Amino acid sequence: MKGMTDTQNGADAARPSRVTVKDIAREAGVSIATVSRAISNDPGIAADTRRRVLQKATDMGYSPNLFARGLITRKSGIVAVFANNIINPFYPEVMVNLTRALQDRQMHTLLFTSDGDEQVERALPTLRQLNPDVAVVLAATMTSGALDNFAESRTPVILFNRYVDGAAASSVCCDNFEAGRMVAHRLAASGHRRLAFIEGLATASTNADRRRGFTRGCAEAGLAPPAVHAGGDFTYETGYTGVQALIARTGAIDAVFCANDIIAIGAMDAARGSLGLSIPDDLSVIGFDDIAMASWPSHDLTTVRQPMNAMIDRVMSEIGRIRDSATAPPEKHFLPGRLMVRGSARLNEERT
Amino acid sequence: MKGMTDTQNGADAARPSRVTVKDIAREAGVSIATVSRAISNDPGIAADTRRRVLQKATDMGYSPNLFARGLITRKSGIVAVFANNIINPFYPEVMVNLTRALQDRQMHTLLFTSDGDEQVERALPTLRQLNPDVAVVLAATMTSGALDNFAESRTPVILFNRYVDGAAASSVCCDNFEAGRMVAHRLAASGHRRLAFIEGLATASTNADRRRGFTRGCAEAGLAPPAVHAGGDFTYETGYTGVQALIARTGAIDAVFCANDIIAIGAMDAARGSLGLSIPDDLSVIGFDDIAMASWPSHDLTTVRQPMNAMIDRVMSEIGRIRDSATAPPEKHFLPGRLMVRGSARLNEERT
DNA sequence: ATGAAAGCGCTAACAA
């Protein structure tokens, strides 16, 4: 690849600097406009010329300068991804899979951290500087104030696993409410009577919806409202101390549904360790996300799997929709989760 | 912020499109060249004019268009980060911390996935298109062939936790060899006699160095060479099946050192579960990385902590060095790991 | 110390 010098001109073979449209135009004996047309698949060009120009471009190892292009088109091909909550392995995985999907479509991922609104705000100048076509927010928390900032920078926003009601932002979410409801019903149908919920971050809509759905499900099944360990965060410690606090406060419980897998694993460890409970005989534990760890034999955690790939696909089509028309109204998508039945919860067969 | 319209001209107050140097020049009554000088801290400008221009720029909410700037300066302020190996939570954390550090310095993280060389190769056109100032490779594996591709795209490369001998790339690594050696000595000094090692990916230099250091340490301590479970990957399953295979093949062992924490956790689960061993009484287990999970009570894993923040700092200074002089020769940096003593290994006090 | 003007590499009118 490096050794071949089969291009006719020996003149500038030694100058390895960037190949530009101008170079191709010269080599192919056409104008730079024609080169541009060939590259951008413009309909108004002779199929033959196009082929010839494209061939030359390939031969010469051309790749367009996106800065120059972006300067004119005002499209960057860049997607800004905001990530925090890196403690939960679910999100890095989303990030990487999303990046892969973007890469496949010749788009680019610009990564931002956003632990706290001030980080988001600090990123905004950059947003204007690099002009991403769209921002994807992978974050448990994001105040609507921070969202306004995006609006001000005129970048369309897609929220992943979060929605904000009045906001001009699309959302792609797991149907957290429905999943919580379903968990309550499954537990009730399997004979559990005293249910509990361990919260993650109270302000996260994922957390709130799972809790609300679970509470609703309990009511529908004729059970008492679940005991709730409130106001934690999405960490192991929350689960660990949460289950201890719940049992200290409310006495025995049959089952605990946790706002995510990390919390659930913490809860299991405390239940088995310091509380000496047997799982699932004394206590059923159910988590949310289905991270890799959930299926490890040490915990064998029953959990709600988020349809990650479907969610990412949906994000991609939202991105397409937004690129096609700048004025596309925001849409909210909710995709169903699925219960992965494993050993940490005593569940009957699902009746159909 | 949105309500204030204190700029003198009511004319285009309604046009919220981008503020450019031209706008500032007009408002400040200077030429665009002067504006540019003010912004880029050019010495040849009157301190007074500069202040005035900068003030106007701030008032008008100006932020420079990096595309236009990059077109001329050939510096993008972009750092390409290649990540795979997302199974190991160590790397997402590096990724986010690195991004934070870059953000603080007004630089930008462009994320690429690179599971396999072909992904790297597919990313190369983009590399040329967006012209990152430097590429950081956070990857357990990267063939030197893939590295040549970088060279061809004229992007300086910094390898994180990996080095390639002849390659024109800087490296920032934990001193994996030394850490492996130290682990062997600590185990030997605590009375362990029959040591074993569970490999991750054999082709990863992290893995190879940890193994070589460990083997060397065994020899220095007068122990037999460690039994090695070879040719796995950096997964829980490798640890789980690895420890079973080791014991089936070699009989009892005192201690097992694992190529990373995830493997170690798998090994612990198998040892305690299917093998019915007690840890650390029957078997000491030591991992590598010190991921969050390692300190959870369920595993309480003794492990070598990588000096993540120091490593990231070093990457940042390498980036600075490269930006300052394009011809800066590549450097290799090795930073010491530190043993985090927890409950999974029977270790005596360190003798000093 | 400042301004005028050229041009980075590309696309998008407008002509031909």
Next chain:
DNA sequence: TTGTTAGCGCTTTCAT
């Protein structure tokens, strides 16, 4: 169908 030309927003000579 193709070429000419005018910028996108910025930095950077070269004058002044």
